[in-house]
Amino acid sequence: MTYLRNVWYAAAWATEVPQSQLLARQICDEPMVLYRDDQGVPHALFDRCPHRFAPLSMGKLCDGGTSIQCGYHGLRFGADGKCHHNPHGDGRIPIAAVVKSYPVVERWSLLWVWIGDPAQADPALIPSFPFLDTEHWYVATAQMEIDANYVLESDNILDLSHIEYLHPTTLGAGQSGEGKTSVTQDGSTVWSRRVIRNEILPAFLYQATGLPDQAPCDRWLDVRWDAPASMYLQADMALAGTPREQGIQSPQAHLFTPVSAGKTCYFYSFSMPKALGPWAEEATQRNVEALREPFLREDKPMVEAQQRALAGRSFWDLKPVLLDVDAPAVRARRVLEQLLAAEQASHLSK
Ligand code: FES
Numbered sequence: 001m002t003y004l005r006n007v008w009y010a011a012a013w014a015t016e017v018p019q020s021q022l023l024a025r026q027i028c029d030e031p032m033v034l035y036r037d038d039q040g041v042p043h044a045l046f047d048r049c050p051h052r053f054a055p056l057s058m059g060k061l062c063d064g065g066t067s068i069q070c071g072y073h074g075l076r077f078g079a080d081g082k083c084h085h086n087p088h089g090d091g092r093i094p095i096a097a098v099v100k101s102y103p104v105v106e107r108w109s110l111l112w113v114w115i116g117d118p119a120q121a122d123p124a125l126i127p128s129f130p131f132l133d134t135e136h137w138y139v140a141t142a143q144m145e146i147d148a149n150y151v152l153e154s155d156n157i158l159d160l161s162h163i164e165y166l167h168p169t170t171l172g173a174g175q176s177g178e179g180k181t182s183v184t185q186d187g188s189t190v191w192s193r194r195v196i197r198n199e200i201l202p203a204f205l206y207q208a209t210g211l212p213d214q215a216p217c218d219r220w221l222d223v224r225w226d227a228p229a230s231m232y233l234q235a236d237m238a239l240a241g242t243p244r245e246q247g248i249q250s251p252q253a254h255l256f257t258p259v260s261a262g263k264t265c266y267f268y269s270f271s272m273p274k275a276l277g278p279w280a281e282e283a284t285q286r287n288v289e290a291l292r293e294p295f296l297r298e299d300k301p302m303v304e305a306q307q308r309a310l311a312g313r314s315f316w317d318l319k320p321v322l323l324d325v326d327a328p329a330v331r332a333r334r335v336l337e338q339l340l341a342a343e344q345a346s347h348l349s350k
């Protein structure tokens with residue numbers, strides 16, 4: 001399993017890394033420690049002291065939050081990863097006393113980390129999630145760990161035809177499967193769009209949206225995918241036959257960061273515009289909590305079972321039967337494979 005390296009990975013919700021705390025996280029098999037200095041600027045270092053391999057996340061912040069002191073024998077490392085203090089002997093700093101320092105950008109309520117060539121770490125490459133801007137939006141965030149490869153999770157969000165079968169009492173309903181899916185591609189960005197007309201929604205969704213109980217509705221489920229697995233889902237509902245803009249709009253982020261080949265950190269969110277008024281703050285939180293049930297009890301067990309069924313073989317090796325609803329997920333897999341191949345080719349040519 002190889003990972004795309006020259007890409008931004010969602011490493012944590014910004015709120016997970018308050019000042020004066022260390023957060024240990026593993027991304028693409030690399031252990032890292034995330035923290036903020038006293039100015040609030042986030043940093044990420046490889047989470048293994050080069051002396052006796054203690055995780056730096058078991059140490060503590062010092063020097064005004066600019067250094068981590070290893071919790072085992074006290075070597076201190078700056079945000080550039082270099083050891084600048086050795087409390088032992090003559091205090092000489094061994095040349096090899098350095099850990100990798102990762103570019104980090106705080107944007108859209110998230111900390112994004114770049115594990116590849118730092119010279120290519122352009123923040124403009126981070127996909128846009130304006131509804132995660134807390135100045136204009138109430139943003140409720142959540143996360144969970146999934147014991148499955150992150151690409152199976154992209155597949156899951158890019159093919160929402162599953163909601164009728166996997167979420168029959170929460171997100172899906174009797175006619176969800178009759179929706180039409182289309183795929184478009186813009187550069188390396190893939191869009192999956194799905195429209196479902198004239199549908200009686202499950203009670204869960206009438207409660208969540210305030211739409212009149214049992215009223216037939218139209219639904220739009222648009223998903224934008226960017227490598228490696230950063231997805232924006234615009235899930236809108238309106239009374240059947242009325243314009244989409246007059247309905248309930250629900251922009252969500254679904255971001256999947258590989259911990260390892262078989263484990264994924266799943267970040268998701270629900271947002272409502274602050275312009276709706278203070279009542280929307282509580283509704284935003286309630287909705288993200290409501291989503292946890294189907295994600296935890298329905299999607300997670302299914303995707304983890306898929307991972308077990310693959311039993312270490314690749315997705316294509318098992319020769320999956322493809323349906324028309326698979327078009328967006330297959331397109332995203334192809335783009336990911338092309339990006340990986342291009343990265344490996346440029347690596348070999350160096
Ligand atoms: S293991 Fe870090 S200073 Fe010894």
Ligand SMILES: [Fe+2]
Binds near residue numbers: 166167299
């Ligand atoms: Fe689902």
